[in-house]
Amino acid sequence: MAFELPKLPYAYDALEPHIDARTMEIHHSKHHNGYTTKLNGAIEGTDLEGKTIENILSNLDLENKAVRNNGGGFYNHRLFWTVMSADGGGKPTGDLADAINASFGSFEAFKESFKKAAATQFGSGWAWLCVHEGGKVEICATPNQDNPLMPGVGCGGTPILGVDVWEHAYYLNYQNRRPDYLEAFFSVINWSEVSALFAQNK
Ligand code: MN3
Numbered sequence: 185m186a187f188e189l190p191k192l193p194y195a196y197d198a199l200e201p202h203i204d205a206r207t208m209e210i211h212h213s214k215h216h217n218g219y220t221t222k223l224n225g226a227i228e229g230t231d232l233e234g235k236t237i238e239n240i241l242s243n244l245d246l247e248n249k250a251v252r253n254n255g256g257g258f259y260n261h262r263l264f265w266t267v268m269s270a271d272g273g274g275k276p277t278g279d280l281a282d283a284i285n286a287s288f289g290s291f292e293a294f295k296e297s298f299k300k301a302a303a304t305q306f307g308s309g310w311a312w313l314c315v316h317e318g319g320k321v322e323i324c325a326t327p328n329q330d331n332p333l334m335p336g337v338g339c340g341g342t343p344i345l346g347v348d349v350w351e352h353a354y355y356l357n358y359q360n361r362r363p364d365y366l367e368a369f370f371s372v373i374n375w376s377e378v379s380a381l382f383a384q385n386k
Pocket residue numbers: 211215261348350352353
């Protein structure tokens with residue numbers, strides 16, 4: 185079974201004005217589609233074919249650049265679409281809110297740390313909120329399409345929130361103003377989905 189580009193769970197314009205429709209369309213139909221196609225090409229006929237993306241990335245040989253870049257790109261964007269929503273924003277509640285308070289002291293302190301990790305990732309990459317076994321949450325950032333599932337990369341654990349800071353994610357609307365894009369991202373975070381991922385992976 186080859187990997188398939190997942191459908192967006194909303195229309196391209198659903199996240200406006202925070203993330204514009206043109207950016208979403210290009211990002212999903214060109215960038216994510218490209219990673220998916222190249223991932224399938226990279227694993228075809230190898231012993232990685234038929235494995236889950238989580239299994240592939242968790243056991244990745246980092247020297248396998250085609251799978252590292254395109255498998256990471258496939259997984260990262262698949263997560264990214266689901267952690268945003270037209271009726272997102274606000275704050276997490278329940279167990280996730282407790283875990284965030286335990287690690288960072290407050291939601292506001294978490295938000296500042298997350299935005300800082302994303303804003304200071306040099307060049308292209310991602311910032312993550314990850315959950316470890318036992319429920320501790322941690323922030324980290326990774327370059328390019330790396331992610332914390334990859335052995336020895338980032339903070340480990342399972343990503344439950346990620347923000348894409350490649351320029352293709354924001355340049356049309358925000359040009360070089362990455363901090364403005366990050367503030368806008370917080371207006372569309374789907375905390376109910378992030379909470380569900382926390383509960384599944386803690
Ligand atoms: Mn991207």
